[in-house]
Amino acid sequence: MEANSSIIFVTGGVRSGKSSFAERLAIEYARKASAELHYIATAVNTDAEMQARIARHQRIRKTQKVKWNSHEQSVDIGELARVFSKKDVILLDCLTVLVNNELFLKEQQHEMIEIKLKKDLVKLSRSCQVLILVSNEVTYEPSTDPFVQKYCRILNRLHYFLVQHATDAYLVENGIVQRKKGGEE
Template identity: 35%
Template sequence: MGKLTFISGGVRSGKSAFAEKLLVEEATAVQGRLVYIASGRATDQEMRQRIDRHKLDRATQSWTTIEQQTNLHETLSSIQPNDFVLWDCLTTWLANELYTEQDGQFCIQIENCMEQKAKKMLETVEQIHSIAAHFVIVSNEVLDEPASIYEETQKYSEWIGKLHQQLVGMSDNAIEMDYGLPQYWKREGQVVVR
């Protein structure tokens, strides 16, 4: 089984660039394949620009990109043994899944819908972890903000908190990016004491 690394941080904290650099260096050392699972959806001009910027950042490397906004498990057939895989990002995937429509309702409105999706996603993370040389998951840190008065935003925050805790528990490394600098909270399975 390879390594699993979880990287969180605020918007534009440098988490994606750090994750990409980490995997590029490791893959280059062993001539491994780089795989980028992109969950972003170009819903507006700002998001389109961010997606384009991320593509430009990866242009000099030989990334195999999988556009997968929902249903992470559908990427499994594309992952090969000893790949270096980056999933960017969990928070975007969660928003996409919460607002997938089923029978005229969004998942966020259907009892146990997100529980099933989260369970499937965590199983998929384990499967990718068992195949890849290194699997890095990027997520936005949104829990430092004041609590929202909106019920759907509260549900989103609750899910982020649950998923972050579960993924950090599964991970070998847990890193929080701040101002472009990595803060290790867990390194090679050991909690970093401060």
Template identity: 40%
Template sequence: MAETQLIFITGGVRSGKSAYAEQQLRQLADMNHAKRLVYVATGVGFDDEMKKRIARHQFDRQKQQLNWVTFEQPTNLRKLLPLIQPGDVMLWDCVTTWLTNEFYEGFETGICNWQRPEKLEQRIHDMKNTILQLHSLQIPIVIVSNEVLDEPISSNQEVQLYQRHLGNLHQWFIKQATQAIEIEYGHVHQWK
């Protein structure tokens, strides 16, 4: 039996990652005779720009006339496990937004997760276990992230912590991935 695909896609903001990821997922759906194309969305419409981006992504999927099912899961990815069914293929868009959401969960109480290392580490651990469980259930997965680590390490403690976690996550995803792809300016570079 062929190895279940886990495709990790990263690159610059608005470089074509999401469209490419959806194309990859459609190919996986065809290869695996998928029942549903599951889109795991992490974006939250906090401002007009983000609301427009979310609406555009939803519209793009609707006009494809495929069996897309969207789950809004900005934090706590393990809540997805009971929602995913055998025969699904899954696209998670995106890791950087999810990590930001996890970092600032609790903001309204005055203590964010990034200020509670044990809480943040637990969420990261749970996310990794969720990905591994889905992979072990032979759910093909496409994961999108943003490459924001080309900048120098920040002198701000909060930003440094985010950069460290994101860098570690990218390394972990690439280690797990059957394919690792970087997209810049619409150009696809396959690293793995």
């Protein structure tokens, strides 16, 4: 990854407050650097629950006193790299959904997904000043389903890769933020 870019990794349980924390962080970084704010939404409107979650996130961003440039990109996030500049702060929400989308929406070998996503994430990180990635911890409860196990392995390896390259990493549980890597703000 590029030394001039900062990667910030935010993870935690489902509905733990990760997205809200990541949004506040992105706004703070953008204000400090007078940068443009970009939001990459990876969710796909598949049912009523997801539709409500997407609408809720959109409403929250609209009430904030900042301008978000939104990009809906459920797969192939590396294609967006050309849109950004080194002055931009990007929030990608969320990696968990992105992995799911790459597994189910694209016709590709599962073995290639991890490699492709790493390349896409590197390309994205090189295109901006700060890249904030939100993901879920999904492996707290092991599964016996081979496909779920493969999904969890891909996600865990991506998490490991990203944390190794991140300047900061956070775990959010029940609204409580714990810095796991990085210095003082």
